[in-house]
Amino acid sequence: MENNNEVSKATMMEQEIMRGRDMANQLLQVVVDSRNEEEIERSTVMPFAEDAVRKVLRSFTNTLLLLNNEDTKESSCNSNNNKKNSSSNKSQKGYHKRKSAAPSWQSDSSILCEDGHAWRKYGQKKTINSNYLRSYYKCSYKNEEDCKAIKHVQRIQEDPPLYRTTYSGHHTCKCSFVNYPHMKLESAPSLQESSKLLSFNNNYYNNNTLQSKEMKHLSSSISSTKQEPVEVIIPNDDHNQIHLLSDCELDFNYSSTESVAFDIFMGMFKF
DNA sequence: AACATTTGACCCTC
């Protein structure tokens, strides 16, 4: 009985997360569609908003994977045992080990969802039970970081359109900053050992974006989640960089801009 | 030129 309650609770949690992910997808669509509108493009808001939504999507995806990995841990262990006796170390073209029959996680959506991760398509197949092609994707960082995450997407219904995405494996790649070409966190070798340098790409922020005054406000709003004082340096000659003289975990809380999206982004930007 | 997608072949599991 108690077990049933836990299962339904987990299902409800999963449904809520999926609902959140779908809403974030819709928001992302609005942001992406707005790129071509000249006025919005010139503002500081859209790059931040788009990044924020992508990060939200990634969180939803990872949470769903974690939830479902717990569920399928046992079955995948069993299937691994079954495979122990099969041949190994083959490198011929097309050689592969068939994935476990139980997917890590699958979800249906009326739109082709983005999930915040970068995928590379590596194949597509017409399956016997469907009139539509199934597309196979692997993580874009599979080669660089040996990330094992894969997914396949299949249309399962014509009208209204419905797509089923099945994920296997979870992301082990450190792609957090790769998808944020305009912001970069790195060591600041010229300063003290534990300092960090937060860089803003000039292409995004040179024109009417973050002004000196705003940067100073931003720096004063940076606080430590460990309640420790954080020392910040803003170089006079370069308004696109902030030096963070601390090795502790930081939270941004920048609220002077009129943009809610900017707030969300800064609120999420934790390292 | 570099990167992404398409497509047919290959090979495993059932």
Place this chain on the structure above:
DNA sequence: GAGGGTCAAATGTT
């Protein structure tokens, strides 16, 4: 042997 998952060469796109 059928069906499905993956590879890699060919092709397309930026």
